[in-house]
Amino acid sequence: MITSSKVFLNSNVALRHLILSKYYSKHSVVDVDYQYMQKSRVPTMHFQKSLPRLPIPELQKTGERYLNALKPLLTSEQLAEAERRTADFVTKDAKILQEKLLAKDKANKHTSYISEYWFDLYLRDRAPLPINYNPLIVHQNDTKIDYNNQLVRATNMLTSALRFMLSLREKILEPEVFHLNPKKSDTDLFRTVTGMLPEAVSWYGAYLFKAFPLDMSQFDGLFGATRIPQLEKDRIVRDPKSKHMVVQKNGHFYTFDVLDANGNLLSPGELLGNLHQILNDNTPQADHPLGILTCQNRDLWAKQRTHIENIGNKDAFHKIDTAIFNLVLDNEILTDDKHKLLKHYLHGDGLNRWFDKSFSLIVSKDGVSGINFEHSWGDGVAVLRFFQDIYKETTTKPFVHPDTKPLETNRSVRKLEFNLDEKSKQFIETAKKEYKDWYESLSIDYILYEGLNKEACKKFKVSPDCIMQLSFQAAYHLLYGNYVGTYESCSTSAFKHGRTETMRPCTEKTKQFCDSLHMNKMSNNELRAIMQECSVSHSELIKEAAMGQGFDRHMFALKKIAEDNNLPMPEVYNSYEYNFLNKSILSTSTLSSPSVMAGGFGPVAKEGFGIGYSAFTDKLGAAVTSYKPHNDSSKFIEALHKSFLDITKILSN
Template structure:
């Protein structure tokens, strides 16, 4: 490692702290970043009979006996008639595209073709922990260090010095020098299989190239993604205005902390009042409408402004006017805000408030949580452990910097009218329709779950189901996201966490209540719930779920065949299963205090959750549309469910 650092210090020009290899790269991995990419296994296509069987097993939990009988007949017919033909076509398509996975391009298309607005519907958010030293939470200090650490991550990624993403079954045995030496010797085409011998599993890193310099561009019918792999500038928004400055020099090296801080300080000192025509609000609108408005903006002379926005490495949002530290306020702010100081099309936006609260809001079509969480984890730890700009240095900054470029949109009456309409509609959407609730609950923890022989994630999913069962006495379609990044160009698979075992336990608790006698029986049932959940999670992670397979078979029918679609896809039960009333995702990063997303259907809940090892607490955020579902009522029921489950966990 020292040899790499020494070599790079000779290659890089100059000798100041700003251009040493130690400053330039967040990591200097012995293993090249993409070392395992060529040998990653391909995402398997499940067997048709397995998919149909798993589909029916899941449907049985949410359908009436009469509905299930009809669905079973449709599935039987599908297996005899259209199913084998569609499955064979998928096998052929997969064989013709060995460079990727069968789900990759269609999944991109699914996102890019959806015409719904990005905020709430798609863009998730995460809020980071504050720095322990309050002086480092100053907006200027925090923003400068976040930009520097992000640039250090970017440079390590571009140079191939970022540590490859690897899941270690036992870090003591595989996260070692021996592992790195052995796997580095192996050619890339077989390196992954060498890692398997250590029970270490390299993950797909193809999405990482979309982190920086990427923007989703609105188009009529289907959006597109644009990338600039050589981008050097950052986009900054404050009070609805746009600014840009270079964070990298012409030779690709990171500019000094003083230079970056000077640019940010210059923007923070801009005395302009909030923009009366905040163009960013247009990114909150329906995609075809936004495409039309963007085309008009280009036509009246804003092509160069868009070029700067689209090609920026990332977006830094300075919300220094927000000084509230009330967490419910922060949740709404990082999820959607008022839309005036946002550009939801950027690959990701780093947000800093007036009290130094920081977090991320990211566009979802280009990639999933694996890449974003890795970036957030590495970047935020670097900010906390190795800050490169310090509070006492603020006094030595100029009040303005000639390196900052202001990007001013040319507007006309058409633009002004569109902006005013978007402001009104977004306010109605976020303030009058949407409700968000955050819960921090010190109750059971990971250790208690493991001592009881159950998976913490399975218990969280059971809690979500029990809370809804207490309210409605029924099962609903439930989505838990599971990454398939162990495979080349894998995306996600669905864990259908409401099972027959879960349903039986929820029904028993609601109808019979908890007691010393009942809890012994419930604990055995809980263990069975956990075993089933673990099996479903493993199947999903190994590409053996059923949702993506059926998604592809339906898509193939729509693309290649005419006439009436198969009965399985016309079945109301198929629609019902894909209207996920409970949409859930866990956030597994030590730097994240909380996070979440909006409901995916009008009558659903969006639930982001985590069990924190540090303070033994459960953290979660719930979002719903208040005229359809009540997030407050659900949170109250969830607390009751947690208390029931704790009693069962602690029973002898």
């Protein structure tokens, strides 16, 4: 059975290569390797069937973890009341809800207990997508200056992105695996052994190598997908066989096929030719850029889209919705202005965007490249893998060079035309003004601190992530003198259809450290000892969250079970402490990779801060957003800088 399966897979790929060889011999394009970025011997979804399922935590443990997260935030009187409510919840109401959740989970073994609820949470929220949900990630610039030309970089990014997509479609993209000891498991032997195992047990084979395959279900959401606005709850549409791109420039939409009739990728010269044609189109800025409507409340946009579709625009919308992804060509120069760069990739002015697409690859006039992605379909694991792979290929083995000549494309580029009545034009004018007022109320700043880095933290035997989170707590305490609900996103992709879990980095130990630091009542040695305890506790909380043993998703699922079954809502969910904890004043997330120049997102609460951060090999960095009427991100950055200095001094001593 195993042998015949492998033979079939190999023969299928061989047949494909034979067809491609004939195609390329006629078209004089590189070689068959051009079609795919990767040709993994282990099929992309090989481990998916045997992935462990996301565990449902024990009620008692969830209650304990919940109370531990509340302790640094509440007064003794508030905590006593919270303990009473939590005890009642765990011993009474939650028992029935837990039974129903376990039964539902048992009946849906193909997924995780949180997946459906998490999709629903995103798709039902009526808040606009930019700033509220869509994050940004910006690539490092190419070290070869000439390759940062907008046309060259956009073409290379497009070519590599499509090769990644075709590898995924052909199921020969390398599976995502976390290697605990890469020298022993990221090897040919690992791939040979696990590739020969049946899918039903392949995960266990990887585990013997101390390697942990990750969930790949979100990868299908990368391409050919769009979130469609609808009243009350949006929907995601996907076209797994999409052959065309949509490109935005000056608020206009252009489309062209990137695969031929046989599903083969056009040559780099042809892709270059198409983008060259679009960049050379001198059509001025659109008077009525339709993309601005994706910046609005989802119910409002749903009504407006229905109206615009019904006056003869369904085909044009369909072209955008089913495009492989959205490539945005902008006119801004960003290289020397980090503030402008962060604003540009987080929200821009909305005139040359379509925030509903699964992701938009944005390339500025000076070749800065980055991604803004819609969040409902997936999380950072899939996006970062795609982001890293295309960056690596475009900077080490680019297909287009500064002297590459565009090939004639027989004018295959088509500009989408929309029929807009006066009502539609008014929609756009109103959206322009409202969006401008909104994004101008956003404060955004950043810090790059070279006094400490990832390796130094490890040398001092403290977790780099703990140091970052400890610095955020110290900065907030320095400014406001108290502690608030803090959210750190942690991936649960080690499990089938895992999404994320919340890690609560504000603990009793971090509170003790910050209080002691700012009251100057302890020596550096004493503070250092507390910091070590913080690091141990922090690492344990991260491990629990990653293993599905947090409490936030569990409590959220129990709440949804009560709603689904029309049961009385337990008192704990309407309590002061539950709502205070879940008002994420400090919302934080990290994406650390050598390919990342910057990453960030908007505040979750209007009084809060959105903090995207990274511990790099040579520095610590963070991008901080807040709303001007409530907070000032530059003041937070100043306090954060002081916290970095204080912590560096303590560690150095």
